Amino acid sequence: MKNMKKYNLKCPYCGAPAICRPASSVYGADTIDRGSYLYVCSRWPACDSYVSAHKKDRKPMGTMANRSLRQKRILAHQALKRLQKERHMNKWAAYVWLQAKLGLDESQAHIGMFSEQMCEKVISLCRPPVKPGGGMAA
Ligand SMILES: [Zn+2]
Structure with a gap:
């Protein structure tokens, strides 16, 4: 120690x-x-x-992080993981995608460092696109 x-x-x-x-x-x-x-x-x-x-x-x-931010970071991680799975990316590719979307470099693109606002951005970026003609996909 x-x-x-x-x-x-x-x-x-x-x-x-x-x-x-x-x-x-x-x-x-x-x-x-x-x-x-x-x-x-x-x-x-x-x-x-x-x-x-x-x-x-x-x-x-x-x-x-306080409780509310901790919750947001968990949701952001889950959203990114889901996207990673859907697009058959590895973890590295998912983070490269995120960096490009957010305009951050490797040292900045860590959900553990994000604010609530940034987490919300990640969650909405990872959300599957709404099908044209309205109505949520099941
Ligand atoms: Zn304190």
Whole structure:
């Protein structure tokens, strides 16, 4: 642990510093991976903001998010996955497609870094086109 890089994160919602805590201290009985860590707002649970950390070096996986943003990011990931499946793309191709659509480069096109607005954009981009003549496809 001595050589581990320190990541000083600040909560984007309230400005309080984030603390690296075991995921189980936030998820409790719902913890899937007991060895994983999160950066959690020091005002948690009053301020519901956190982000997962990489297990290897505890690098944050994106920016800290509250419940509503976390939900949006999950939906954006699902939308992109569905598109990837429909178009028979691999994950890499799906991200290249997303980068082109959003005008972002590789380092920016990470759903874990997106705002709610960006997530909504991803979701609408991935939505299948509405058939002409109206009516939703089943
Ligand atoms: Zn906070």
